[in-house]
Amino acid sequence: MMMDQKEYRAQVDAVSFSPDFQDRTVARLTGLLEKGAGNRTKRRNLRTGLIAAAAAAVLMAGAYAAAALLGPGEVASRLGYQAIAAALQSEGAVTVNETRTVGDFEVTLMGLVSGGGLTASKSLDDRERDRLVAVLAMTPSDPALLKDYTELDPPLTVTPLAEGYTLHQVNAWSLNACIDSFVEDGVLYWEIDCDNLEPFADHTVYLAVYPGADLYPAKADIFDVSEETGAITVREGKDAALFVLPLDPAKADPQKAQAIVEGLYQPWAHHEGPAPSTSWENE
Amino acid sequence: MTDRRREEELRRMVEAYSPMLLRAALTRVPTPADAEDVVQDVFLCVLTRQPRFRDGEHEKAWLLRAALNRASNLRRARRDHAPLEEAAGAAPEKPDYGPLLSAVRALPETYSAVIHLYYYEGYSIKEIARLLALPAPTVGTRLARGRERLRKLLKEENI
Numbered sequence: 001m002m003m004d005q006k007e008y009r010a011q012v013d014a015v016s017f018s019p020d021f022q023d024r025t026v027a028r029l030t031g032l033l034e035k036g037a038g039n040r041t042k043r044r045n046l047r048t049g050l051i052a053a054a055a056a057a058v059l060m061a062g063a064y065a066a067a068a069l070l071g072p073g074e075v076a077s078r079l080g081y082q083a084i085a086a087a088l089q090s091e092g093a094v095t096v097n098e099t100r101t102v103g104d105f106e107v108t109l110m111g112l113v114s115g116g117g118l119t120a121s122k123s124l125d126d127r128e129r130d131r132l133v134a135v136l137a138m139t140p141s142d143p144a145l146l147k148d149y150t151e152l153d154p155p156l157t158v159t160p161l162a163e164g165y166t167l168h169q170v171n172a173w174s175l176n177a178c179i180d181s182f183v184e185d186g187v188l189y190w191e192i193d194c195d196n197l198e199p200f201a202d203h204t205v206y207l208a209v210y211p212g213a214d215l216y217p218a219k220a221d222i223f224d225v226s227e228e229t230g231a232i233t234v235r236e237g238k239d240a241a242l243f244v245l246p247l248d249p250a251k252a253d254p255q256k257a258q259a260i261v262e263g264l265y266q267p268w269a270h271h272e273g274p275a276p277s278t279s280w281e282n283e
Numbered sequence: 284m285t286d287r288r289r290e291e292e293l294r295r296m297v298e299a300y301s302p303m304l305l306r307a308a309l310t311r312v313p314t315p316a317d318a319e320d321v322v323q324d325v326f327l328c329v330l331t332r333q334p335r336f337r338d339g340e341h342e343k344a345w346l347l348r349a350a351l352n353r354a355s356n357l358r359r360a361r362r363d364h365a366p367l368e369e370a371a372g373a374a375p376e377k378p379d380y381g382p383l384l385s386a387v388r389a390l391p392e393t394y395s396a397v398i399h400l401y402y403y404e405g406y407s408i409k410e411i412a413r414l415l416a417l418p419a420p421t422v423g424t425r426l427a428r429g430r431e432r433l434r435k436l437l438k439e440e441n442i
Contacts, residue, residue, distance in 0.1 A: 005402045011381030012403050017305050017315045022297050025323050029293045029330050033286055120331070168416065173345075178331065 072111035072135035075189045079180050081120055084133050084191070087113045100241035102156060103211040105188075106139045109243040119193045120180045129176070130196035132160075134207055134245075138188040146183050154181070156209055158192050159217050161242070162257075164203040164230035167218035169261045195260060197245060202252035206232065210240035289330075297326055300343065304350040306403060310388055310395045311354035313361055313377055321357055325349045344414045351396055386436045394429030397422055 018024070070078070072093070076085035087093060093113040100107050112134040119131045138156060140146055145155060158179070159172035168174070177194035197205050210222050217223055222238045225231070234240045301322060308318035325346055328334075336342035380388065387395050400406045400414065408426065412419040 007381075008383045008387070008402050011384040012306055012309075012399075014381060015306075015309060015315055015378070015384070018319060021305070021319055021322075022301050025297050025301065025326055026290075026294050028323065029297070029326055030290050032327070032330060033290055033293075 069108065069110065069137045069139075069187060070184065070189060075110075075135045075137075076133070076191055078182060078184070078189070079120065079191055081180075081191070084113075084118050084120070084193070087115055087118055088133065088135065094246050096243070096246065098243060100209070100243070102209050102241045103239050104141045104145055105156060106141075107156065107209050107241055108137045108139070109207060110135045110137055112245065114196050114198055114247075120178045120191060130198075131193045132195070132197045132245075133191065133193040134158075136190045136192070136207075136209070138190065140186070140188070143186040146186065146188055149183055149188060154213055155188075156211055157213055157217075157220070158190060158207060158209050160194055160197055160245075161206045161208050161217065161223065161232050162197070162200040162203050163205075163232050165200070165257075165261060167216075167223060167225060167232075170200065171217050173216065175260075198247050198251040199253040199257040199260060201247035201249050202254060203230070204232075205245045205247055206242040207245055208232075208240060208242050210238075293326065293330060296329065296342070296346070300346050303343075303404060304346060307347060307396065307399060308350050308354040310399045311351065311358045311392060313358070315378065317357055317361070318354070321350055321353045324353055340413065344416070347414055348416070351392075355392055382437070382440060386433050386440070389436060390429055390432055394425055394432060397425040398429040398433065401426055 071088075072095075073085045073089040076082075076088055088111060090113070092115065093111055095111045096109045097111070098109050112132060114130065114132045116130050118133045119129075136158060140155075149155070157172070159177070160170055160175055161167065162170040172179075172192070172194060175194040175197075177192055179190060179192045181188060181190045183189070192207075208217060208223065210217070210220060212220065222235055222240050224233050224235050226233075232242065234242060304322045304325060305315070305318045308321040309315060312318050312321060328349060329346075334345055336345060387398055390398065396415065397411055400411045401408070406414065408419050408422045411417075412422045415422070417425075
């Protein structure tokens with residue numbers, strides 16, 4: 001048999017997938033949307049009302065004052081994730097309450113917890129994983145900054161980073177991060193969960209926050225990684241916060257960390273080499 | 284975005300990307316039904332996570348990488364559970380793929396994705412590099428080594 005592209009395509013095309021796959025998939029997604037998967041409609045309404053209320057309060061008072069922040073468990077509960085809320089209020093949760101300024105926002109990492117299936121994701125794949133959940137509050141210097149808030153174009157991006165690993169290897173995308181958020185009393189609350197970071201705990205692990213919506217920290221041109229030590233720093237003149245996550249080094253598992261990195265990021269070694277010809281023929 | 288618009292957006296993505304994602308997933312999982320599970324799970328992730336795509340290229344790359352990653356996970360899970368399923372007589376029947384497709388599927392994942400994207404989808408090395416977030420020379424090397432392995436595999440099978 002000739003080894004050629006045409007034959008390969010013919011063999012792939014001969015595989016029969018369900019003819020109604022697309023219809024079934026759309027029907028399933030639509031059904032979940034109607035049931036509130038993502039729960040955007042309800043929260044959007046809540047947000048709109050609360051933003052309007054906050055704006056009215058500003059007009060009446062003539063000044064903006066941040067209200068007391070919700071607790072991490074309350075945030076998860078408001079979002080409808082009761083298991084996460086319970087975990088954040090359990091003994092295993094860690095309270096951080098550390099605040100940094102990023103752009104026009106005061107960002108507070110309130111707390112975090114790790115555990116199996118703690119995720120806002122509906123994906124079975126995510127639900128079977130060990131996850132780390134962190135809750136943040138972002139208070140803008142001017143509440144008008146949240147007037148047009150949408151999760152599709154957020155003012156800030158949050159991502160895990162780990163020293164000793166590249167920005168490509170450990171980030172929100174590679175660790176399957178899932179984010180949910182809402183605005184209440186002029187404060188933007190974020191729940192972010194990603195694959196458990198405890199295996200990386202023999203390194204300094206960060207939750208990085210930076211302006212903009214670029215999910216790829218390497219492309220955001222904000223962080224420097226030392227080639228010698230693996231240390232991650234915010235580039236001079238750039239605006240970002242690196243919250244050190246208080247993970248238990250005893251839970252570090254370098255082999256598992258490596259497996260996570262290799263499994264989630266393309267585990268392809270970076271070798272230089274010539275480009276091949278464009279056909280299998282003539283070999 | 285209203286639910287109606289989200290529904291339309293999801294429908295557009297399912298229609299535009301399903302065929303490519305199913306084919307890519309099939310290079311890693313045992314059966315077409317597994318590939319369908321993988322791709323449905325990817326779209327479920329889009330629904331629940333609402334990832335922010337910069338443009339069409341970013342969207343396609345995200346979906347493709349998500350599908351390949353999930354297919355890898357499923358393949359590992361199937362491999363881990365295979366002895367139990369076989370013992371229980373519940374192992375899924377493996378389809379009879381053509382010899383070239385079987386050979387590509389038998390390649391390490393590091394090579395099969397590049398080979399498939401290049402030879403089936405017709406992407407250039409530069410395009411594959413962008414899709415998989417790899418340096419172009421790496422894609423070139425993977426393609427060359429994948430082809431070499433394929434040639435050996437097919438020779439062993441007398442094809």
